[in-house]
Ligand SMILES: Nc1nc2c(c(=O)[nH]1)N[C@H]1C(S)=C(S)[C@@H](COP(=O)(O)OP(=O)(O)OC[C@H]3O[C@@H](n4cnc5c(=O)[nH]c(N)nc54)[C@H](O)[C@@H]3O)O[C@H]1N2
């Protein structure tokens with residue numbers, strides 16, 4: 211047996227934990243995995259770091275790895291046939307060209323991947339879209355995630371990323387944790403919050419549920435879902451009217467304070483208490499504590515961004531930090547803690563409709579010229595492209611065929627599981643002329659694919675991920691890929707070459723070097739520096755060893771806006787789009803659980819994680835609601851919204867308020883996105899996943915219901931092509 215040790219970065223959340231793999235190279239098998247020292251994780255990992263790599267063994271529990279390219283040679287309705295790479299690449303290139311010739315470049319949409327592939331493949335994906343296809347219609351899951359944080363932060367403080375680093379959290383004196391359940395979503399970040407508490411920090415948690423994170427807190431603001439802006443405006447009211455604001459900071463570093471002040475004057479705690487279902491005294495305590503330190507940190511997540519008013523809340527949070535002078539020093543500032551392992555990186559690479567790599571605007575003629583010259587093309591498209599949440603609008607709801615999306619290249623995302631209002635999404639995918647999926651697993655979206663391009667997975671290729679706190683870290687090949695599959699970046703090169711724009715790179719480092727030379731903020735972050743330091747946080751401008759990167763942003767109150775001045779902004783609160791009513795009396799909110807991850811192709815195929823939890827998931831309900839409906843813990847119930855219905859298990863818990871129910875979006879049978887609403891924030895176009903109206907029905911015949919669940923589960927597995935019984939038990 212030849213044993214090899216390889217260190218790599220975890221492929222799940224943005225905490226960026228470092229893992230050491232021991233493999234038997236002869237047998238091409240992983241023998242052992244354990245966390246090792248890293249900048250963000252010390253030497254710790256959560257259960258997904260320890261057990262979340264088993265999908266590499268392809269045990270075929272929920273779905274299976276794709277091992278060969280597949281195409282529907284005779285068009286929609288014909289079967290998927292396994293083919294060689296030459297034929298698959300030719301098929302995709304010809305079909306994309308056909309759509310481009312007939313309907314123009316903007317009739318093609320691309321979704322890239324914040325998961326396994328890494329920064330280099332994403333850089334090439336946006337280059338392919340812009341330079342070869344000629345459109346800015348390229349986006350990724352940040353849209354349905356932290357896009358509101360990017361938009362709201364850039365409008366106020368000029369930079370969309372976390373201003374501080376994960377390790378700095380533990381030296382904060384006050385942590386205001388809003389709409390963020392770190393204990394389930396980023397356990398390694400939660401550990402820093404616990405450490406801060408141990409060191410004496412005061413922890414405030416604003417969440418309508420009792421969570422493992424709220425249990426860390428000293429003060430739990432158990433607000434009504436959807437009332438964040440009422441709360442944050444009210445906190446600003448208290449800070450201003452009690453003379454707790456940092457007037458010197460405001461004068462020296464900000465603008466538009468008066469407009470901000472005028473809006474928040476409508477939000478006295480006594481008036482907001484009943485709206486947000488909070489004790490006015492608790493709002494005052496939160497405001498006083500937050501304003502009482504120069505090491506106050508705000509951490510937020512999806513409970514802020516996944517609302518139709520998400521951008522406004524982000525602006526108000528950045529304004530709270532400016533109001534109290536909480537920027538520009540260690541252990542202070544704002545933390546939109548990015549979700550996926552490489553969602554920060556996929557944004558960094560310009561996989562967004564409005565920016566090139568390094569956040570350089572596509573609307574800026576100088577930037578277009580720079581990239582056009584570097585990429586050897588005459589010109590690049592100048593108008594910002596389409597956001598991926600608007601694809602249904604441009605397919606199902608678009609009357610004019612000339613304005614429709616006719617081709618969709620989906621690379622490492624599963625919209626048919628993770629986008630809102632799945633019935634509408636399925637109709638959208640079915641109506642698009644040509645759909646390409648590039649993935650490692652068969653998923654719900656591949657069923658709609660006209661061509662499937664199989665890629666190597668994390669663990670089977672090299673590259674760089676960006677952790678939530680702007681840290682570039684290497685990922686490394688651990689085992690050899692099995693099957694006729696290729697690295698994502700190689701697949702994009704083949705397609706590009708077939709479409710008349712030859713792309714050739716020796717390895718991921720060659721791609722990385724091209725990218726950093728075009729992106730001033732990243733120029734200093736060479737592979738060599740990452741190797742030496744372990745992690746390089748951007749901005750890092752200079753390749754020299756003296757530039758080690760940047761731990762925190764906005765040093766000395768100098769913001770990332772063009773003139774360095776921060777802008778105060780907020781808005782008036784309004785309720786979510788679809789509120790509870792007599793027909794649908796419950797509010798449905800959709801969240802995460804610790805052991806499973808996003809669309810679950812990966813954790814659903816890890817034996818230990820599958821054994822912890824399986825279909826059809828759970829719906830959290832208050833004991834009072836359970837009594838009223840006559841259902842018990844563990845019963846299957848039907849959850850219904852205007853858009854669909856699903857079956858899931860009732861989890862009776864004191865942790866949720868009466869009238870509010872919660873599902874996690876990990877389940878394929880109990881798929882909550884059958885129910886969610888596709889209402890979007892007008893600026894960030896992020897869906898309101900956290901709030902819609904629903905009703906719950908008791909199911910009298912539980913035996914029938916279990917049979918139904920089993921039938922759907924088995925049908926789904928058959929559609930994925932997995933055998934009746936898992937291959938490896
Ligand atoms: N109801 C509800 N829905 C939600 C949310 C919610 O809170 N509620 N949250 C939303 C959020 S924040 C997000 S980020 C999205 C996530 O939604 P998705 O991005 O759709 O989910 P993932 O499971 O991350 O799916 C990624 C896909 O990438 C594939 N993949 C993994 N590694 C590789 C690789 O190396 N190469 C290739 N080619 N493919 C790979 C996986 O097999 C999988 O099919 O879900 C959103 N959906």
Ligand SMILES: Nc1nc2c(c(=O)[nH]1)N[C@H]1C(S)=C(S)[C@@H](COP(=O)(O)OP(=O)(O)OC[C@H]3O[C@@H](n4cnc5c(=O)[nH]c(N)nc54)[C@H](O)[C@@H]3O)O[C@H]1N2
Nearest residue numbers: 389391395416435436511512513549801802804806807808
């Ligand atoms: N185990 C696991 N970890 C993950 C993921 C996963 O799927 N599984 N996904 C990753 C991804 S893509 C992301 S983006 C992150 C997201 O991580 P989080 O932001 O923690 O995600 P959620 O659990 O969706 O939402 C956070 C909290 O918001 C609360 N909330 C709901 N409505 C409101 C409201 O009106 N106001 C306030 N203040 N709070 C509200 C919910 O009760 C929930 O506890 O997690 C990442 N980590």
Ligand code: SF4
Nearest residue numbers: 220222223227256259
């Ligand atoms: S905290 Fe996130 S990065 Fe760390 S081991 Fe868990 S899933 Fe992986």
Ligand SMILES: [Mo]
Nearest residue numbers: 355356549550
């Ligand atoms: Mo996310």
